[in-house]
Amino acid sequence: MPSLPQSPLSPRFPGASPSSPLLASFNPAESQQRDSMASGSSGAGSSGAGRDSYFALSPPPRYRDSAAPSIAPSMAASARDDVVSEWNISATGHLYADGMLVSDPPEPDDELHRPDKFEGSYGRGNIFTARGISNLGFLFLLTGGLVMLFAGWPIYAHYTRPYIPHDDNGYEDTNAIGFNSNAGGNSSSSSGNGGAMQAKGKMPLPQLVDPETPDAAKTKKSFRDGEDWELVFSDEFNTDNRSFYPGDDPYWTAADLHYWGTNDLEWYDPQMATTRDGYLRLQIREADPINNHNMSFMSGMIQSWNKLCFTGGLIEVSVQLPGTSNKPGLWPAVWAMGNLGRAGYGASLDGMWPYTYDHCDVGTLPNQTYPGTSTPLAAVQNGDPSTNNMLSYLPGQRLSACTCPGEPHPGPTLSNGSYVGRAAPEIDIFEALNNAGYGQVSQSAQWAPFNAEYKWLNDSTNLHITDKTVTQLNDYIGGSTQQTTSGLSVTNQDCYELEKGCFSDYGFEYKPGYAEDDAYITWIVNDTAVWGLEAAGLAADPETEIHARPVPFEPMYIIMNLGLSKNFVWNLDLTTLTFPATMLVDWVRVYQPKGSTNVGCDPASAPTKTYIDQHMEAYTNPNLTIWGTNGVPGGAYMQPQPKNSMKDGC
Structure with a gap:
């Protein structure tokens, strides 16, 4: 080597x-x-x-x-x-x-540096070991969980939740479901509307008649003629923790707004309306203005606008009133309004509330006066002292019988080409008050155009009071924005939240139309007709040169709320009230004559759907206060007023 x-x-x-x-x-x-x-x-x-x-x-x-x-x-x-x-x-x-x-x-x-251990073995490992199988298993579980979360659950919810169709604008289209039995040419029945509710092959909504309504309550005798009427809608509120946020309930929507029209002191918030222990609970409580839209109180309101409406019939509710019977201040109410106006949405109500009118005359014009004049004299004298004795400060009926052909109008159109006058009238089941030192309810209807001095024909033929020791006519008969027919009835003083906590039943029965139709309204307390009026009491008034006003033929929706306002209680003293306060509603039921069911928000005789769809912003933006291009952008719904033949020409 x-x-x-x-x-x-x-x-x-x-x-x-x-x-x-x-x-x-x-x-x-x-x-x-x-x-x-x-x-x-x-x-x-x-x-x-x-x-x-x-x-x-x-x-x-x-x-x-x-x-x-x-x-x-x-x-x-x-x-x-x-x-x-x-x-x-x-x-x-x-x-x-x-x-x-x-x-x-x-x-x-x-130990890690073992090149001989892996020599020639790269790419030929075996994953089928305990550790490999465990790793793969957890990966599959993780992937499956993510798929179920983001795909499985939405698919499941889509096919199992009640079907609520939506229109082209994305809004709930309950009129397409079968609520409007008249438009479809069929009638609903008290045995349930599963068939009528079926739509487009989808899962039906809950029945119009609550399955938990007792059989004994599925018929009721008319307070007018004693005929048996059938139950066409009911809600027993027996399911706890229902949510009334927009889109959560097939019948009711909770308001989320300030009810500025009556200068309310509360903000209506959906969280203040819920169900528990078999009752609908509408509560009002004190709130920090910083967290409550600069309002010191928060309360609840629900309404069935554009979801559940009825035309004619009998509606009743069973209620425990909030607070005590002798402390004024709270403003609990259950009422009905025509579907073409949405409570709390000023633009939708402008020129609509509280009209109920189907004639083309001076009654459709602003202030109920002819253009450029101060006539008729009854319209400028002996009116509201706060408006220099002017009878009316209303802007005129927006969708009147004077509307020019081709102008925006929901119809229907008569054979002569003219429109039927449309509006948003109001009938109150009750508004509770305590101003006299004891509990009462005001049961009323609001009207426009107005009689001279707001005086309707309340003679013995047109006015009925069952027991004058219980019920009397309200001294308040109207002002520049409404004419009122109101009866005050003493309540059961025990049926308040802070008294014995019992429940009382309130309601009204009505038939739309004129005197020749035998139209009327009758108000009810605890299964007794306490007072009523005949349509003839709202006949033509030669002094103001208006025609008769009909008992409303508009499809009416239901509103339930608990408010607080000095407009309603002039001597409001907040220090005497106990907060929170709660109004309980045990049930709400609607009856109609057998064979004459008219449940729906878009009946052929008074359609609303197309018009509402065309002007949805006015019905969904509570910040819009008026209708018309002469308003301030941002506060007005910037659409022109339809032309009126009496003041604009056609």
Whole structure:
């Protein structure tokens, strides 16, 4: 074997045999010697040489440049060539011996550095081990959970929730479901409307008649003629924790607004209307104005606008009034309004409330006066003292019988091409008050246009009071924005939240139309007709030159609310009231003559759907207060008033 040439490199490989791989000559004695040298135990002056020798004897790392290139330039060419040839030093400066890379052994303290363990096994691992199966299992579970969360649950909810169709604008289209039994040419029945409610092959909505309504309550005798009427709608409120946020309930929607029209002190918030223990709960409480739209009180209102309407019939509710019977201030109410006006949405009510009129005359005009004149005299004298004795400050009936052909109008159209006068009248089941030192309810209807001095024909033929010790006519008969027919009835003083907590039943029965139709309204307390009026009492008035006003033929929706306002209670003293206060409603039920069911918000005789869809912003933006382009943008619904033939020409 040739010996290693003497060169500057020779001290770096003491004891190495150049005829075999560098590590083939490795033995324990040499290892011990190297360790001793590396630790500096070889004696004085040897630590540097020992450390240098130790690193020289260690096998060079794979793919690591050696120190040879930095030394090679100082070597003689022949010596360098001998080293390169003998020790396989590559031209790029990598130093290795035959078999060095293959024999690279693990160090005792480096378990991870085991190249022989994985030699030839790359890409051929086995995942079917306990650990691999566990990892895959958790990945599948995670993936499945995410799929169910973002895809499975929405699909499940879509096919299991009650079907509520929506129109092209994305709003709930309850008129397409079967609520409007007349438009479809069929009638609903008290046994349930599962068939009528079916729509487009989808899952039906809950029945119009609540399955939990007692059988004994599914018919009721008319207070007018004693005929048996059938139940066409009921809600017993027996399901706890119902939500009335928009879109959550098939019949009711909770208001989320300030009822500025009557200067209320509360903000209506959907969270204040819910169900518990078999009752609808409408609560009013004090609130921090910072978190409550700058209002000091928060309360609840629900309404069935554009969802559940009825035309004619009998409606009753069973109620426990809030607070006490002798402390004035709270303003609980249950009432009905024509579907073309939405309570709390000023633009929709502008020129609509409280009209109920179908004639083309001065009664449709602003202030009930002819354009450019102060006539008739009854319209400018003996009216509202707060408006300089003007009888009316109404803007005129927006959708009147005077509307020019082709102008926006919900119809219907008569054979002569004229429109039927349309509006948003109001009939109140009750508004509770305590101004006399004891509990009463005002049961009323609002009218426009107005009689002279707001005096209707309340003679003995047109006015009925069952017991004058219980009920009397209200002294308030109207003002510049409404004419009122109201009866005040004493309530059961025990049926208040802070008294004995019993319930009383309130309602009204009515037939739409005129005197020739035998139209009427009768108000009811605890199954007794307490007072009523005949349509003849709202006959034509020659002093104001208006025609008769009909008992409303508009489809009416239901509103229930608990308010607080000085407009209603002039001597309001908040310090005498207890908050929170809650009005409970046990049930609401609607009856109609057998074979004459008219339940729906879009009947053929008084359609509303198309018109509402065309002006949806006015019905969904409570910040719009008036209708017309002469208003301030942002506060007005910027659509022109329809032309009236009496003041605009056609």
